[in-house]
Amino acid sequence: MKKELDRKFKSKNIKPTAMRQLVLQILIEEKTAISLPELEQKFENADRATLYRTLKTFQENQLIHSIEDGTGSRKYALCEDFCTCEPEYLHIHFSCNKCGKTYCLKDSPIPQPDLPDGFEFSNANFVIKGICSNCKV
Template identity: 70%
Template sequence: MKKEIDKKLQNKNIKPTPMRQLVLQVLTEQKTAISLPELEHKFEKADKATLYRTLKTFENKKLIHSIDDGTGSVKYALCQDTCQCHPEDLHVHFLCTKCNQTYCLNDFPIPEINLPNSFSLESVNMVVKGICSNCKK
């Protein structure tokens, strides 16, 4: 697992420090997006500023993407290996209104947005809300 983590970091030109390795391992194991407070809870002794800087480095290097799902906490999830965070790489996110978990729906791209000629698209945030399969059981 450590070799895979280091390889992911190196592929994005991110120096593999111990904190970055640990954060990436947690993000890799996550099935849903995670907020900074949730990440802090997993690393009780880690400095909040260090965790935040790690997430921002990962986001700037396109290793993760951020999601504003309307809950008041920005959440983070791993990008797919081929993602460059261009508009065509964007996908729909699903927020479960019961468990408050946010899922990346990678197989559901954001529908094409036709803007007026003088506008240029930089990003789109599409969050679908409902009840996830785990909560429906």
């Protein structure tokens, strides 16, 4: 795991502090997007501001992306190694109405809209809501 963390930090030019390593390890282990409050619960004595700054650094360096899934709490998920968070890498997310988990559907790109002349596309948020396979059982 340490080699994977180091590789990810190096590829995104991020200094690997102890807190950043711990947060990245959680993001790698999670199979769903995670909110700041959920991340806080995983650390007993971590400062909320430090966790927020860590997430902000990760996002600014395109290691993670944020998702507004309609729950009122922004969630964060690991980007693919090749991701630059440009429109061509944007993908659909799935938010479970039952458990509240949000999944990246990385194989489902957000369709590029046909915008009127003079309009410029910069970002999109596409969330499908329903029941995930874990909750459907």
